[in-house]
Amino acid sequence: MSIRKRTHDEFLAATLPALDLVYNLARRLVDRRDVEDVVQETFTRAFEAWSSGRPPRKVEPWLATICLNTGRSWLRRAFNRREMAVEPDHNLAADEDVENAAVANVRRDAVHGALWGLSEEQRIAITLMDLDGFTAAEVAKITGSPRGTVLARVHRGRKKLARILEKEVDQVET
Amino acid sequence: MKHDPERSAAAYLGGLLKGARRRMFERHMVDCEDCWHEVDLGRKGRSVAESGRELAPQALRERVRLAVETVNPGRRRPRWILGAGVLMVLFIGIATLWLTEREPREIDAALAAFRAQPIAAPAEPQLPDRLGQLKLVRAGRADVEGFEAIAHVYADSSDDIVVVFVADEQWPVARGAHHDNAGETWMAEKDDLVLICIDEPAPSLVVGDDRHDVELAAYSLRP
Numbered sequence: 001m002s003i004r005k006r007t008h009d010e011f012l013a014a015t016l017p018a019l020d021l022v023y024n025l026a027r028r029l030v031d032r033r034d035v036e037d038v039v040q041e042t043f044t045r046a047f048e049a050w051s052s053g054r055p056p057r058k059v060e061p062w063l064a065t066i067c068l069n070t071g072r073s074w075l076r077r078a079f080n081r082r083e084m085a086v087e088p089d090h091n092l093a094a095d096e097d098v099e100n101a102a103v104a105n106v107r108r109d110a111v112h113g114a115l116w117g118l119s120e121e122q123r124i125a126i127t128l129m130d131l132d133g134f135t136a137a138e139v140a141k142i143t144g145s146p147r148g149t150v151l152a153r154v155h156r157g158r159k160k161l162a163r164i165l166e167k168e169v170d171q172v173e174t
Numbered sequence: 175m176k177h178d179p180e181r182s183a184a185a186y187l188g189g190l191l192k193g194a195r196r197r198m199f200e201r202h203m204v205d206c207e208d209c210w211h212e213v214d215l216g217r218k219g220r221s222v223a224e225s226g227r228e229l230a231p232q233a234l235r236e237r238v239r240l241a242v243e244t245v246n247p248g249r250r251r252p253r254w255i256l257g258a259g260v261l262m263v264l265f266i267g268i269a270t271l272w273l274t275e276r277e278p279r280e281i282d283a284a285l286a287a288f289r290a291q292p293i294a295a296p297a298e299p300q301l302p303d304r305l306g307q308l309k310l311v312r313a314g315r316a317d318v319e320g321f322e323a324i325a326h327v328y329a330d331s332s333d334d335i336v337v338v339f340v341a342d343e344q345w346p347v348a349r350g351a352h353h354d355n356a357g358e359t360w361m362a363e364k365d366d367l368v369l370i371c372i373d374e375p376a377p378s379l380v381v382g383d384d385r386h387d388v389e390l391a392a393y394s395l396r397p
């Protein structure tokens with residue numbers, strides 16, 4: 001096996017298990033049309049760093065940091081093009097017609113919409129802690145914010161989410 | 175300390191409270207409606223957020239794999255390679271500058287020969303016996319760093335010496351030389367010596383410590 005191939009394989013073996021993590025973060029960073037592009041750019045940037053002799057000690061926070069920077073660059077470019085799109089998608093997956101899956105999708109879409117109703121800082125902090133499973137200390141490092149600030153953002157964001165969903169349930173029941 | 179249910183709940187749910195502090199807050203929460211409410215809302219919100227977790231599409235996994243495989247590994251070189259490259263460029267630049275600024279060795283050798291006047295073997299003079307007031311004293315072969323030349327030693331009435339080195343090929347230009355308007359001759363000063371080079375009728379380098387004598391010899395040589 002060539003060195004080139006081995007480098008690719010080692011990188012993919014170490015990082016692809018974190019694809020869902022990166023995907024969930026990108027989903028809460030940029031418009032749904034750009035999510036897959038941001039994920040791809042995150043991994044190619046990460047590979048360039050990796051193959052230049054800068055592999056990380058821990059893959060997940062490293063990828064999350066790269067994804068965050070990539071997503072923010074993406075947003076800046078979109079903003080400059082005046083194509084800022086923060087509209088969440090409420091579409092059901094077209095290829096899933098099983099009732100349970102549809103219900104799950106409705107719930108997930110509602111949560112996704114609710115998350116987009118939060119401020120960007122709260123949305124990112126909640127995504128990193130509750131969806132990606134990072135600790136408060138790790139989120140603080142990834143976002144460059146103090147741990148107390150991270151916890152406050154997460155807690156306030158969670159309260160808003162809980163209230164938004166409570167309201168939706170009330171509306172359905174009445 | 176001021177009672178802050180939001181802050182306390184955030185710290186509790188974030189895992190910041192450990193051991194005795196955690197147990198103390200849990201006991202407090204049982205009696206404190208505000209703290210209980212904060213923690214309850216926080217837990218509900220966390221549960222809601224967690225339910226939004228998604229799996230990346232399988233197609234994206236393949237797309238990422240392909241994209242990574244098209245990137246050449248090590249496209250960005252480590253910093254030490256960049257540093258070594260910069261040093262190498264600096265080294266080449268300094269070496270080039272040093273080499274171009276160095277005196278041509280034939281000129282150095284001619285100056286040394288003037289000072290020592292080592293005429294290896296007498297040779298048939300190629301120049302006239304007199305150049306103005308200067309009188310030919312002797313002529314002989316001089317090895318100027320592999321540059322075969324005939325050295326003609328002239329003296330004026332005060333026994334000041336001027337040596338005219340006549341070669342078969344053109345002399346290199348001395349460092350810091352000034353060319354005449356036509357670019358046919360050049361003149362330079364090295365320490366206490368004056369050099370004038372003329373190409374016609376033969377490539378000749380005139381060296382002496384008396385500027386007047388050197389100019390006179392060079393003027394006399396020109397056709």
